[in-house]
Amino acid sequence: xxxxxxxxxxxxxxxxxxxxxxxxxxxxxxxxxxxxxxxxxxxxxxxxxxxxxxxxxxxxxxxxxxxxxxxxxxxxxxxxxxxxxxxxxxxxxxxxxxxxxxxxxxxxxxxxxxxxxxxxxxxxxxxxxxxxxxxxxxxxxxxxxxxxxxxxxxxxxxxxxxxxxxxxxxxxxxxxxxxxxxxxxxxxxxxxxxxxxxxxxxxxxxxxxxxxxxxxxxxxxxxxxxxxxxxxxxxxxxxxxxxxxxxxxxxxxxxxxxxxxxxxxxxxxxxxxxxxxxxxxxxxxxxxxxxxxxxxxxxxxxxxxxxxxxxxxxxxxxxxxxxxxxxx
Numbered sequence: 001x002x003x004x005x006x007x008x009x010x011x012x013x014x015x016x017x018x019x020x021x022x023x024x025x026x027x028x029x030x031x032x033x034x035x036x037x038x039x040x041x042x043x044x045x046x047x048x049x050x051x052x053x054x055x056x057x058x059x060x061x062x063x064x065x066x067x068x069x070x071x072x073x074x075x076x077x078x079x080x081x082x083x084x085x086x087x088x089x090x091x092x093x094x095x096x097x098x099x100x101x102x103x104x105x106x107x108x109x110x111x112x113x114x115x116x117x118x119x120x121x122x123x124x125x126x127x128x129x130x131x132x133x134x135x136x137x138x139x140x141x142x143x144x145x146x147x148x149x150x151x152x153x154x155x156x157x158x159x160x161x162x163x164x165x166x167x168x169x170x171x172x173x174x175x176x177x178x179x180x181x182x183x184x185x186x187x188x189x190x191x192x193x194x195x196x197x198x199x200x201x202x203x204x205x206x207x208x209x210x211x212x213x214x215x216x217x218x219x220x221x222x223x224x225x226x227x228x229x230x231x232x233x234x235x236x237x238x239x240x241x242x243x244x245x246x247x248x249x250x251x252x253x254x255x256x257x258x259x260x261x262x263x264x265x266x267x268x269x270x271x272x273x274x275x276x277x278x279x280x281x282x283x284x285x286x287x288x289x290x291x292x293x294x295x296x297x298x299x300x301x302x303x304x305x306x307x308x309x310x311x312x313x314x315x316x317x318x319x320x321x322x323x324x325x326x327x328x
Contacts, residue, residue: 007130010137014263017284038097064094141265157324164202273306
């Protein structure tokens with residue numbers, strides 16, 4: 001049986017951020033993931049300056065596609081609002097693999113099926129044993145399922161469903177565009193260009209409200225791509241895929257003994273923009289910090305807003321969720 005100080009289930013941004021911080025402090029860390037990296041990951045790939053700062057990324061030295069937006073275009077039911085900003089886009093297939101490699105933690109391709117506690121340690125599938133366990137395996141994380149699901153049942157009203165596709169496309173507009181609540185969608189759609197001729201198109205909204213509306217996410221996708229075919233992405237061809245995850249709600253228990261949950265395993269996507277990379281990074285770093293220092297593991301400092309938490313954030317949050325499952 002292989003043993004380590006810290007075992008991390010999931011090699012995405014939450015897991016790799018934790019591994020990076022722990023390895024720098026000299027911990028024996030092992031990462032398990034069911035996929036081999038680099039792996040395709042559906043995501044708009046929009047990251048904030050806070051993510052760059054938290055991960056101490058030298059943008060000039062980053063070896064993959066990295067595009068900075070100096071302006072974003074927000075569209076609210078016919079109202080067009082260009083916003084000066086500094087935001088970035090990356091390709092997740094590159095970014096995630098780079099973060100994990102940078103961490104220096106060994107990765108084993110393994111699908112976790114069983115987690116059990118034994119004399120103050122955790123045993124995974126009778127093959128791995130660790131003192132500390134971090135569940136960073138996304139919405140279906142086996143650590144959450146085994147140790148935290150009954151303590152933190154998820155609110156169905158906060159489930160987001162998405163469709164998106166990332167394609168090679170010779171885009172002309174280098175800015176990011178967001179369309180909020182078009183055709184009654186309880187969410188938003190996006191156009192996110194990537195460096196060197198890549199483009200991500202997507203749409204996401206609250207699953208329960210879409211179902212009640214009588215219009216499916218696929219119908220909303222058709223409306224979006226029809227609009228883009230006349231404007232920003234003429235001639236583009238798509239084969240979208242979907243996934244779901246949860247926005248930030250009450251998360252009462254994020255540590256149980258020496259086991260932790262982080263990122264989408266804890267349901268931390270922001271309530272105004274449904275953004276998950278920043279909360280994943282911050283929660284992974286926080287879990288690592290607790291292991292290193294013994295400080296309390298709290299997620300109250302992992303913000304539930306991408307737009308600053310002010311009036312605009314609260315308005316978009318309400319329009320998205322109608323106040324369902326307010327975060328603690």
